């Protein structure tokens with residue numbers, strides 16, 4: 001009796017595992033399929049791509065590197081990549097430098113107003129760029145950054161800082177005051193205590209800020225389109241779409257190549273930090 | 289080693305009553321001084337002002353004869369153990385203990401020696417590579433103490449350091465903590481709301497209520513000679529009985545009540561107590577008999593080893609030795625001199 005019982009439990013458990021693996025496989029394929037399709041498309045010849053009876057996931061004609069060649073030689077793709085990295089690095093730096101003290105003051109020093117102020121700052125993030133680019137273009141022109149990639153360095157923090165401040169406030173709130181005060185008792189000034197306790201403990205939070213500021217910069221489109229028109233100053237998101245869609249002609253393979261070339265290193269980079277994020281998000285949850 | 293002194297220390301948070309309301313207190317050198325009082329009476333606030341984490345509204349703090357009221361915590365040469373232990377979660381135990389030494393820019397080799405010494409005193413040599421989250425409550429407490437000890441501070445400030453331990457662990461921790469303090473001989477101010485901890489460990493106890501010191505004395509003085517009805521009823525479980533008589537409150541401990549004939553040989557005048565028993569609790573080592581004396585609720589406590597009849601619903605002729613009776617003013621609650 002007991003034997004068949006445990007056997008039954010074993011079967012059930014195996015069944016449950018099977019379902020979990022099936023679901024995981026399904027979602028993994030679901031997420032990976034567009035990338036696979038993109039990568040295959042990058043190497044397709046025009047006639048292969050545009051013949052409607054061809055299977056889009058197979059090479060019906062020999063693969064080619066011509067599309068990548070087109071991307072690199074016929075457009076300023078490498079300049080776009082350089083601009084994007086420069087703007088992203090500057091925006092990430094500005095965002096971190098501004099949000100760490102802002103979030104700290106809002107959680108620790110602003111008393112009961114801190115929370116409402118934080119939410120107020122977050123609300124700013126919800127104002128759409130399609131509205132804001134009109135007044136902002138005046139400011140960009142006034143400071144003489146029209147048609148310069150530095151215009152984006154100036155403007156992007158207006159949305160990365162509100163969002164990331166709010167994000168970081170959550171992290172700071174989970175760090176007990178005691179730890180900071182203990183560091184002050186143990187011999188440091190308030191700033192010294194923050195530097196040695198709050199900052200290292202919130203590294204996962206700061207990394208999250210870096211990733212979000214980076215990602216928000218990468219996929220920003222409206223401001224980049226509005227403020228920069230010369231090829232030399234464009235970022236990938238605007239440069240590729242304005243120069244590889246000519247009238248009604250879409251250079252699909254080159255477009256896919258442009259996206260995949262930046263997406264893959266970033267995906268790998270995020271993966272590298274994944275453990276830290278998960279550690280960060282569960283830091284407060286593990287007690288005792 | 290140093291003496292801690294507070295002069296007219298006041299802390300007012302916003303409107304309303306002061307959290308700490310004019311405290312004058314002076315520790316002796318190397319003393320284990322306990323601040324005892326109910327939750328919310330201002331003990332933590334007082335300790336934080338001594339530590340420099342909370343600026344006082346008025347008054348002064350002196351450490352080693354020097355006024356430190358306006359100095360930041362790091363300039364006071366103190367060590368504090370928080371109720372939560374406040375271990376640095378991102379550092380190993382060894383680095384936690386070395387932290388105050390790093391702050392003081394002690395050379396590396398010296399740091400290692402000191403850490404090993406402090407860990408040795410508290411018996412945590414085996415834990416030095418662990419992270420705080422891998423430790424039990426008792427181990428965390430020892431790490432916090434080692435960190436407090438390591439730079440040989442003038443004063444230890446301890447805020448309910450045993451309250452996170454389970455009851456079993458707490459008894460042995462009490463013993464260890466007191467032994468540890470005796471060994472290092474550092475002046476210690478220890479905050480607790482637990483009278484057993486206070487009585488068991490303190491050289492002296494300051495009983496605090498609503499931000500004021502109600503009485504300061506040795507555990508024996510506090511228990512046997514309470515200064516007012518608050519102290520009389522806060523200490524002892526069950527607390528002192530208070531019976532209104534002739535405009536005063538007559539106080540006696542439950543363990544001082546006994547049948548007349550049992551006290552007659554004790555030498556001393558007897559004061560008769562007519563005790564109407566209502567309920568009995570058998571607690572193994574002792575019995576508690578609840579009842580009424582002259583209309584007021586009262587409790588008597590008898591060791592299980594003596595056979596005192598006390599049936600619920602019946603009246604008994606008990607007595608108390610006159611020297612065990614305390615009189616309090618009915619209006620102010622203050623102790624009144626003289627026999628009942």
Ligand SMILES: Nc1ncnc2c1ncn2[C@@H]1O[C@H](COP(=O)(O)OP(=O)(O)O)[C@@H](O)[C@H]1O
Pocket residue numbers: 301307325326327328329330331332333334
């Ligand atoms: N930062 C603060 N702001 C406002 N009120 C406080 C603050 N800290 C303590 N209090 C109040 O002061 C009183 C004493 O608190 P505390 O010193 O923590 O008491 P205890 O440690 O004896 O339990 C309480 O009424 C508490 O609500």
Ligand SMILES: [Mg+2]
Pocket residue numbers: 331332333
């Ligand atoms: Mg407290």
